[in-house]
Amino acid sequence: MMIFLYIIAAYGLTNLLVFGTGPYNMLGGFRKLARKVSYTLGDMLDCMMCTSANVGWILSLLNLLLFPTLPLTPFNIALNNPSLWYIIIPADLCFTSGIVWLIHTVQERLESSKGEEEPEE
Numbered sequence: 001m002m003i004f005l006y007i008i009a010a011y012g013l014t015n016l017l018v019f020g021t022g023p024y025n026m027l028g029g030f031r032k033l034a035r036k037v038s039y040t041l042g043d044m045l046d047c048m049m050c051t052s053a054n055v056g057w058i059l060s061l062l063n064l065l066l067f068p069t070l071p072l073t074p075f076n077i078a079l080n081n082p083s084l085w086y087i088i089i090p091a092d093l094c095f096t097s098g099i100v101w102l103i104h105t106v107q108e109r110l111e112s113s114k115g116e117e118e119p120e121e
Helices: 001-021 023-037 039-042 048-066 074-080 082-114
Strands: none
Touching: 001 048, 001 074, 001 082, 023 039, 039 048, 048 074, 048 082, 074 082
């Protein structure tokens, strides 16, 4: 159940960072500022896979630093050994990037298939 909640949270956070505007367009302004600072950084915030990879390692690191006895990310849950941080962080990065990309791709496919339905004769 905890992994399911993690997936929903990671997808929601990534979706907000990539597509959200937020109150007073704060997130949109953040993306504009990131693009001004570095085109690559701005480009990264336009990509679900790139942003979710960063969300994955940041959430994993925060879990290890702030809640070492409470595993919240998938590989913290699976391995349950904070001393294996060098395995946990990259594995959470990969898992988060992959699962968010998969959900996003399915969502895009479902949205694009709405308009492709054949009219009945």
